[in-house]
Amino acid sequence: xxxxxxxxxxxxxxxxxxxxxxxxxxxxxxxxxxxxxxxxxxxxxxxxxxxxxxxxxxxxxxxxxxxxxxxxxxxxxxxxxxxxxxxxxxxxxxxxxxxxxxxxxxxxxxxxxxxxxxxxxxxxxxxxxxxxxxxxxxxxxxxxxxxxxxxxxxxxxxxxxxxxxxxxxxxxxxxxxxxxxxxxxxxxxxxxxxxxxxxxxxxxxxxxxxxxxxxxxxxxxxxxxxxxxxxxxxxxxxxxxxxxxxxxxxxxxxxxxxxxxxxxxxxxxxxxxxxxxxxxxxxxxxxxxxxxxxxxxxxxxxxxxxxxxxxxxxxxxxxxxxxxxxxxxxxxxxxxxxxxxxxxxxxxxxxxxxxxxxxxx
Numbered sequence: 586x587x588x589x590x591x592x593x594x595x596x597x598x599x600x601x602x603x604x605x606x607x608x609x610x611x612x613x614x615x616x617x618x619x620x621x622x623x624x625x626x627x628x629x630x631x632x633x634x635x636x637x638x639x640x641x642x643x644x645x646x647x648x649x650x651x652x653x654x655x656x657x658x659x660x661x662x663x664x665x666x667x668x669x670x671x672x673x674x675x676x677x678x679x680x681x682x683x684x685x686x687x688x689x690x691x692x693x694x695x696x697x698x699x700x701x702x703x704x705x706x707x708x709x710x711x712x713x714x715x716x717x718x719x720x721x722x723x724x725x726x727x728x729x730x731x732x733x734x735x736x737x738x739x740x741x742x743x744x745x746x747x748x749x750x751x752x753x754x755x756x757x758x759x760x761x762x763x764x765x766x767x768x769x770x771x772x773x774x775x776x777x778x779x780x781x782x783x784x785x786x787x788x789x790x791x792x793x794x795x796x797x798x799x800x801x802x803x804x805x806x807x808x809x810x811x812x813x814x815x816x817x818x819x820x821x822x823x824x825x826x827x828x829x830x831x832x833x834x835x836x837x838x839x840x841x842x843x844x845x846x847x848x849x850x851x852x853x854x855x856x857x858x859x860x861x862x863x864x865x866x867x868x869x870x871x872x873x874x875x876x877x878x879x880x881x882x883x884x885x886x887x888x889x890x891x892x893x894x895x896x897x898x899x900x901x902x903x904x905x906x907x908x909x910x911x912x913x914x915x916x917x918x919x920x921x922x923x924x925x926x927x928x929x930x931x932x933x934x935x936x937x938x939x940x941x942x943x944x945x946x
Contacts, residue, residue, distance in 0.1 A: 756780010
């Protein structure tokens with residue numbers, strides 16, 4: 586069956602339908618990873634987006650539940666150059682196409698993903714529609730696309746009630762309160778394997794409830810959408826910041842903590858999405874390869890230097906990749922130290938978080 590990707594500028598890409606056949610409008614983004622499509626598909630940070638994979642062959646090792654970052658997929662659509670029809674992996678539990686159908690995700694294969702990526706890099710991220718309707722009316726489609734808005738997607742991906750995960754026996758034994766803005770399982774695993782007991786809270790949980798549970802540290806997770814949509818959560822984060830409890834924030838959490846302290850964020854032209862982004866630790870001068878997935882950034886010129894300093898910087902474009910808050914046990918990073926899937930160069934940041942809790946004791 587034919588499928589079509591129609592962008593808001595009127596561009597049309599024709600291919601073959603590889604997933605569900607329902608029509609969907611979303612933001613169209615690209616990911617430069619050569620592997621890790623399972624993690625991409627199940628990363629809640631992609632809610633409201635259709636992902637174009639730049640690597641030409643996708644699906645060659647199938648799908649395995651152990652590699653999933655959430656219990657289900659949150660992407661709106663999936664775009665590939667070539668779909669592997671016969672996956673080869675002893676851990677494989679099914680094909681990628683089967684997964685897309687089960688998860689009700691419209692997919693399209695046979696698209697010139699190189700041309701699509703170059704367009705998004707040049708023009709910036711665009712909205713678009715994936716449809717299997719060969720008789721679509723382009724004018725009506727473009728009207729629908731231009732009226733579409735992503736909305737407050739954090740509320741779609743956050744947990745509905747708090748849940749506790751026990752830490753590994755013999756570990757540090759600290760209690761971590763994790764605010765779920767769209768958390769990846771790998772973040773929880775990195776904490777529990779170090780012995781932390783992790784209690785996960787819905788995104789808009791009050792600071793008073795979290796503080797009442799007496800955590801040793803607070804984690805603000807990754808998540809989707811425009812950080813400025815999270816007004817209620819930002820207010821609660823302001824209260825958490827005023828305590829002496831150590832805080833470690835990743836991705837969206839990094840942005841929300843910046844907003845809570847008077848800094849500003851802005852949408853990037855096409856964002857950072859992939860497993861090969863170099864970041865520089867400004868304290869040591871070391872460069873690490875990181876996993877990233879974000880379309881917004883903290884504006885460096887709005888950071889109050891009496892409150893915070895930039896700790897990591899993107900080597901490619903110079904954007905802010907980390908912030909250290911002065912006089913506080915608080916650090917944030919824009920990239921993903923839990924990797925999954927990608928290099929584990931910056932996993933040591935979880936150990937630093939453990940040390941922050943030790944110091945606070």
